[in-house]
Amino acid sequence: MRILVADDHKLIREIVASHLEKGGDFEVSQSENVNQVIQQIEDTGSFDVILLDVAMPGMHGLQGLQTVVAANAPGSTVLFSGTARRETVNDAINLGARGFIPKTLPARSLTNAIQFIASGEIFLPAAFHQDQIEGPTDGPPIQNLNPLERSILRSLCTGNTNKEIAREQDLTEVTVKMHLRAICNKLGAKNRTHAAMLAREAGIA
Template sequence: MNVLIADDHDLVRDTLAVFLGAENEINVETVEDLDQACKLIEERGSFDLVLLDYTMPGMNGLDGLHKAIALNDGNPVAIMSGTASRVVAQEALDAGAVGFLPKTLPAKSLVNAVRFMAAGETYVPVKFMTTEEEEEVNPIAEKLSSREMQVLGGLCQGLANKEIARELDLQEVTIKLHVKTLCNKLEAKNRTHAAMIAKEAGLF
């Protein structure tokens, strides 16, 4: 079974790869963003399962999901996230994702979920979809739109507005506006302070 993991956070990506790679029948490839994922699929052919981080560079909400599904030749594509709400999870499923994996999922459950989805079945944790929203969503994430979360992720990586704009395919002036808005929402003094708040809250 060939699995592709696309996530811009090294620790998350490497941890998932170790969990899955420990299973003899699972071969894992990892990349850092959507563009790399799409390029690898085009070069290597479709994977048995593709796992996409919802907030990594290039995703642009669920647009990235649609791109990956189109490239993966009918094989399953799933979304994973540490911050997305069950509403986003449902939207992803409705858009064609074969599953949604919270990053808090235990290792054993993760491996079982991967096998399940690679077999063409839909997987999403029942507890995640039935627990009250307030208990699942990070308080910081709840204040921000999905686009503001993407911009905040860029700030946490130390990227300049121009670099974030390039990754999200937006104008630099738009990024400046998002930075100002999210700083106001987080009551942050500046972009560095906003990144600190996000990291202290465990968002990135």
């Protein structure tokens, strides 16, 4: 899997690149500004996932993101930042970003997040989901689940393991774990058993 770490802080780039190269089947490149990102895409083709620092030179707000998203298609581009306002993340997703990875994400979770994004999903950290469900909603938490999350939850209620759910949904186990975490956060569930109980109470199991 080809990954591009785009950040103007050399230390951050090198730490992230080193971890990814050691912890997964990744070929990692680095860039320090938007112009370099575009040039590397033109030289070597699109990357599977680009981690794009939201405050990197050449970004000009989200204008740079939009440029990189278009240039890197059909690969995925995700915001990579120490902090990002929810409004900024939502705007970025509307422009084609595949979510937001905070620089504070634990190393192992970073690898899982990248695999999740590469599978075609949108990644948001657990805290982001929690912020969303704590605010006003249009209905019960169950209604906040998307169709795939509902399907995974129904499968969970039948007692299937992550491996069995992955096979049933044609997903990887890592992707299933990410979805289950999002489901628990959206439902306010403490764990998968609690999520299954809430699903049965809501009548979707």
